[in-house]
Amino acid sequence: MDMNRQIASLVRPIQEDLLSGAAEIALRAISIFHTVLKLDDSDNAATVRMHLIQTAQALLDAQPAMAPVFHLCNHILFATDNCTTAQELKTECLVALDYYEKKLCDDVAKIADYVLDVIPPGGLVFAYSFSSTVVSCLLHARARGHYFRVACTESRPSMEGRKLASRLAAGNIEVLYTYDTAMGLVLPNCGVALMGCDCVGAPGLVNKAGSLLLALACKDMSVPLYALASTNKFVAEDRLFEFENHERPGSEVWDDVPAGVRVLNRQFELIPVASINAIITEHGFIGPDQVEQQIAQARVHEALKLAPVTF
Amino acid sequence: MDMNRQIASLVRPIQEDLLSGAAEIALRAISIFHTVLKLDDSDNAATVRMHLIQTAQALLDAQPAMAPVFHLCNHILFATDNCTTAQELKTECLVALDYYEKKLCDDVAKIADYVLDVIPPGGLVFAYSFSSTVVSCLLHARARGHYFRVACTESRPSMEGRKLASRLAAGNIEVLYTYDTAMGLVLPNCGVALMGCDCVGAPGLVNKAGSLLLALACKDMSVPLYALASTNKFVAEDRLFEFENHERPGSEVWDDVPAGVRVLNRQFELIPVASINAIITEHGFIGPDQVEQQIAQARVHEALKLAPVTF
Numbered sequence: 086m087d088m089n090r091q092i093a094s095l096v097r098p099i100q101e102d103l104l105s106g107a108a109e110i111a112l113r114a115i116s117i118f119h120t121v122l123k124l125d126d127s128d129n130a131a132t133v134r135m136h137l138i139q140t141a142q143a144l145l146d147a148q149p150a151m152a153p154v155f156h157l158c159n160h161i162l163f164a165t166d167n168c169t170t171a172q173e174l175k176t177e178c179l180v181a182l183d184y185y186e187k188k189l190c191d192d193v194a195k196i197a198d199y200v201l202d203v204i205p206p207g208g209l210v211f212a213y214s215f216s217s218t219v220v221s222c223l224l225h226a227r228a229r230g231h232y233f234r235v236a237c238t239e240s241r242p243s244m245e246g247r248k249l250a251s252r253l254a255a256g257n258i259e260v261l262y263t264y265d266t267a268m269g270l271v272l273p274n275c276g277v278a279l280m281g282c283d284c285v286g287a288p289g290l291v292n293k294a295g296s297l298l299l300a301l302a303c304k305d306m307s308v309p310l311y312a313l314a315s316t317n318k319f320v321a322e323d324r325l326f327e328f329e330n331h332e333r334p335g336s337e338v339w340d341d342v343p344a345g346v347r348v349l350n351r352q353f354e355l356i357p358v359a360s361i362n363a364i365i366t367e368h369g370f371i372g373p374d375q376v377e378q379q380i381a382q383a384r385v386h387e388a389l390k391l392a393p394v395t396f
Numbered sequence: 397m398d399m400n401r402q403i404a405s406l407v408r409p410i411q412e413d414l415l416s417g418a419a420e421i422a423l424r425a426i427s428i429f430h431t432v433l434k435l436d437d438s439d440n441a442a443t444v445r446m447h448l449i450q451t452a453q454a455l456l457d458a459q460p461a462m463a464p465v466f467h468l469c470n471h472i473l474f475a476t477d478n479c480t481t482a483q484e485l486k487t488e489c490l491v492a493l494d495y496y497e498k499k500l501c502d503d504v505a506k507i508a509d510y511v512l513d514v515i516p517p518g519g520l521v522f523a524y525s526f527s528s529t530v531v532s533c534l535l536h537a538r539a540r541g542h543y544f545r546v547a548c549t550e551s552r553p554s555m556e557g558r559k560l561a562s563r564l565a566a567g568n569i570e571v572l573y574t575y576d577t578a579m580g581l582v583l584p585n586c587g588v589a590l591m592g593c594d595c596v597g598a599p600g601l602v603n604k605a606g607s608l609l610l611a612l613a614c615k616d617m618s619v620p621l622y623a624l625a626s627t628n629k630f631v632a633e634d635r636l637f638e639f640e641n642h643e644r645p646g647s648e649v650w651d652d653v654p655a656g657v658r659v660l661n662r663q664f665e666l667i668p669v670a671s672i673n674a675i676i677t678e679h680g681f682i683g684p685d686q687v688e689q690q691i692a693q694a695r696v697h698e699a700l701k702l703a704p705v706t707f
Contacts, residue, residue, distance in 0.1 A: 239649065241552060241575040247650065254656030263660040264552040264649050266576045266606025270662055295577025301612040338550065338575050339558065345565030349574040351581055 091124055092140050100147035103243035103333070103352070106216040107283040107318065108189055111153035114144050115182050118161065122175050133171045137161060137178065138388045145389065150291050150328035150353045152284040152318045155389065157185050162386040192315035192367040193218050197225035199365045203311060204233050205276030209261070211268070211308070212237045212253075214293035215245035216281020218313045223279075224256040234259040236271045240293060242338045242350065265295055269302055278303050278310045282356075285318045285364060286325030287377045289355045300360035309362045316366050319380050323391050328353035402435055403451050411458035414554035414644070414663070417527040418594040418629065419500055422464035425455050426497050429472065433489060439482045448472060448489065449699045456700065461602050461639035461664045463595040463629045466700065468496050473697040503626035503678040504529050508536035510676045514622055515544050516587030520572070522579070522619070523548045523564075525604035526556035527592020529624045534590075535567040545570040547582045551604060553649045553661065576606055580613055589614050589621045593667075596629045596675060597636030598688045600666040611671035620673045627677050630691050634702050639664035 095117045099110060121140050125133055141158035148154055164181035168174035200222040204210060210233050212219050223235060235253050237260060240246035250260045263271060272278065278299060284291035290312055303310040335348025342348055358364075358373040365371075371379055406428045410421060432451050436444055452469035459465050475492035479485035511533040515521060521544050523530050534546060546564050548571060551557035561571045574582060583589065589610060595602035601623055614621040646659025653659055669675075669684040676682075682690055 239552070241550070241577065250657045251654050254654050257656070260657040261660055262650060262653070262657050263662075264576075264605075266552065266604075266609055267660065267662060267665075269608040270605055270665055271660065293577075294575075294581055297580040298577055298609045298613060301616055302609060305612055339573060342573070343562050343565050345568070346561045346571040346573050349572055349578065349582065351574075351578060354578075354581055 088121075088125060088136050089139065092121060092136065092143055095120055096140070096143040096147050099144060104215060104245040104248050106214075106218065106281045107148075107151040107153050108193065108281075108315070109217040110148055110151050111157050111189060111317075112186065114154050114157055115186050117144070118178065118182055122178060125175075128171045130169055130171045130174050133174050134165065134168075137165065137174075141389060145327075149330050150283045152320045152324070153189065153315070155320065155324060156317045159386050159389055160185055162388055163384070166386075189315070189317070192317065193221045194225075195367040196313050196315065196365055197222040199369055200279070200311075200313060201226055201229065201231065203277050203309065203365075204231055206232065208233055208276035209271075209274050210235050211272055211275040211278035211299075212249060213246075213268075213278070213280045213296060213299050214240045215249045216313065218315070219279050219281050220249065220252050222313055223253060223258060227256055227258050234261060236261040236263070236275055238263055238265040238268055240295070241265055245293075268299060272302050272306050272308050275308050278308050280310070280312050282312045282314045282318055282364075283353065284320050284325050284328065285312075285314055285358075285376065285380075286320055286322050287358075287380055288322065288325065289357045290314075290361070290364070291325060291328045291353050291355055294352060294354045296356050297354050297360070300356050304360065310360075312361055312364045314364050314366060316368065316379065321380060321385070325355075327391070328355075399432075399436065399447050400450065403432060403447065403454055406431055407451070407454040407458050410455060415526060415556040415559050417525075417529065417592045418459075418462040418464050419504065419592075419626070420528040421459055421462050422468050422500060422628075423497065425465050425468055426493050428455070429489065429493055433486050436486075441480055441482045441485050444482045444485050445476065445479075448476065448485075452700060456638075460641050461594045463631045463635070464500065464626070466631065466635060467628045470697050470700055471496055473699055474695070477697075500626070500628070503628065504532045505536075506678040507624050507626065507676055508533040510680055511590070511622075511624065512537055512540065512542065514588050514620065514676075515542055517543065519544055519587035520582075520585050521546050522583055522586040522589035522610075523560060524557075524579075524589070524591045524607060524610050525551045526560045527624065529592050529626070530590050531560065531563050533624055534564060534569060538567055538569050545572060547572040547574070547586055549574055549576040549579050551606070552576055556604075579610060583613050583617050583619050586619050589619050591621070591623050593623045593625050593629055593675075594664065595631050595636050595639065596623075596625055596669075596687065596691075597631055597633050598669075598691055599633065599636065600668045601625075601672070601675070602636060602639045602664050602666055605663060605665045607667050608665050608671070611667050615671065621671075623672055623675045625675050625677060627679065627690065632691060632696075638702070639666075
């Protein structure tokens with residue numbers, strides 16, 4: 086099999102992964118880069134670089150909404166830009182991968198410490214969709230002896246809420262589980278609501294559809310809502326709206342649809358930053374009015390720049 | 397089989413019916429009363445009356461949130477109160493059933509005429525859950541030559557949104573269908589949102605869980621939201637909160653739930669009247685500030701009075 090097809094077959098499961106949050110997908114992307122480096126037996130630096138770029142582009146096509154995957158690819162491509170031999174390129178790439186993986190884990194550990202302050206003692210915490218950051222933070226709090234329960238919903242159509250409920254229950258946290266639109270019935274009993282997110286930009290956060298309804302309900306019911314997100318979720322505005330390209334097959338929502346009915350299966354939506362109380366990052370609480378100044382003015386590697394929109 | 401068990405077995409399917417709206421359930425209740433009258437071979441007025449009361453109580457136990465069923469039972473019991481023979485009682489009951497059935501149909505026809513005014517020409521109409529009143533009004537509008545499309549969602553866990561989509565599509569109305577929490581993605585394109593409801597009281601409307609999220613989203617996105625409901629949905633406050641007794645098995649939401657996870661499956665919620673633009677009744681538009689004066693100060697038959705709450 087040529088490298089092109091191998092890369093495509095490595096990335097395909099990432100495209101089909103509807104159960105994992107953005108940080109978890111980034112960890113999976115790291116192991117795909119490891120595999121690509123191992124499979125690549127070329128001793129030509131340009132060829133190895135081309136395969137890294139192909140991998141990066143395939144990952145971003147597969148999960149256009151997930152900022153940590155973008156930052157990972159961007160980090161790797163810049164880190165290897167000045168390498169002149171295939172061996173040097175592979176070595177630098179491994180260093181960059183290790184750095185990024187450690188940073189992902191360190192960021193979550195820091196966020197988890199801040200989250201301890203918002204968990205109501207003995208109270209009920211609402212959590213939506215699936216975020217590995219949210220799971221890690223809740224398990225960390227439980228391990229630190231904090232007692233609380235979690236309410237969550239199924240998260241149609243992929244049901245990643247079941248993964249959330251199972252992980253928390255396995256970690257000795259009692260879970261109250263219901264269907265998505267019943268969130269209005271449990272939120273009044275919750276002391277706080279937490280969500281992950283896939284992207285943060287000046288106009289808002291991108292997360293699983295339903296997050297906007299959660300934000301509106303939290304505001305109406307005076308339940309504080311925090312997004313837990315490392316700053317590797319922050320992106321410029323052009324990248325933020327990439328989520329709009331992510332439409333899934335309608336058959337995942339209704340497989341034997343009658344004539345005259347069209348099924349829409351978009352997974353993500355934009356939640357205005359003003360709709361949430363704060364984003365909890367590895368640097369602490371970022372309020373809605375501080376988001377804009379946090380958007381990294383980071384350089385974007387030439388290979389990952391988006392084509393300008395044409396009308 | 398004795399009458400008691402026959403009544404129970406006639407009413408059981410009503411309890412299991414999670415796909416029908418309140419007006420449709422009332423029509424099914426009418427045919428149950430017809431069957432009970434046919435099966436009842438007693439020539440003792442007290443016995444026939446007891447069977448009617450048992451049927452009424454069984455129906456209200458089965459669907460405590462559905463006001464038209466309550467009003468139907470109340471109407472029948474008052475209409476037959478002064479009958480002294482079994483035959484007279486049966487005759488009066490049939491007259492009352494016919495009156496109520498005709499009133500149900502006439503009310504919907506009147507509501508359908510008012511609804512014509514709120515459908516945006518060529519626009520997109522959002523409809524939530526399943527309401528036979530909403531379906532009738534939309535089909536009526538289509539039959540009158542109005543062109544519009546409908547967006548609706550599946551309505552977990554019973555998926556009565558599929559019944560809605562199928563009925564509308566069969567009536568030559570184009571339908572855009574998605575999962576429930578994606579309502580925030582389609583509402584900005586909708587010119588109006590419609591819902592049925594099961595009960596209306598001074599504090600609010602009772603309808604399928606998720607209606608509150610719909611109301612909050614409509615307000616946020618400036619989409620007018622109307623509830624279509626005959627005044628046979630209006631009830632006093634004690635009856636209004638009967639919906640809180642309606643909890644379904646958790647297995648309907650998640651059938652192989654892991655240890656440590658409790659499933660909540662409540663079907664109904666209260667939507668404050670101030671959250672919607674108006675209720676469209678057979679008498680026209682009732683604004684949020686006019687609901688209280690519309691609550692019928694109707695007498696409640698002794699056999700249907702609720703036991704006072706004890707602490």
